[in-house]
Amino acid sequence: QVQLVESGGGLVQAGGSLRLSCTASGRTFTYYHMGWFRQALGQERAFVAGISRSGSGTSYADSVKGRFIISRDNAKNTVYLQMNSLKPEDSAVYYCARDVILGGPIRQRTTSYDDWGQGTQVTVSS
Helix, strand or coil: CCEEEEECCEEEECCCCEEEEEEEECCCHHHCCEEEEEECCCCCCEEEEEECCCCCCEEECCCCCCCEEEEEEHHHCEEEEEECCCCHHHCEEEEEEEECCCCCCCCCCHHHEECCCCCEEEEEEC
8 A cells, every 4th residue: 555645735826837746655656657636626536647657658638738747756756746827727636646556558547546645725716
């Protein structure tokens, strides 16, 4: 099991930027793909971005392509989400999670992930 702690959320104006961090405990962090998801009030949790265990592969939801960048530093057991050109519709609680399966393609379904963090709130004002 991997314990995940997100940080970096906050209040930002539209057009601004934030960088989220997700730090993992445990030695197995580098074995797994990692994902960022978000959940707005009254909506289902949705995939935002994923990164392969090596960091060489990434995947993004269409709504954030070209604005968000996912990366990881395996030496620090940390995965990041750089969010640029933020929009009010990006407001949500952001979660990171670990893929339950070793290797394979980066997946986008919430049921493919486990060990969810507690989340960090991102609010974008217009």
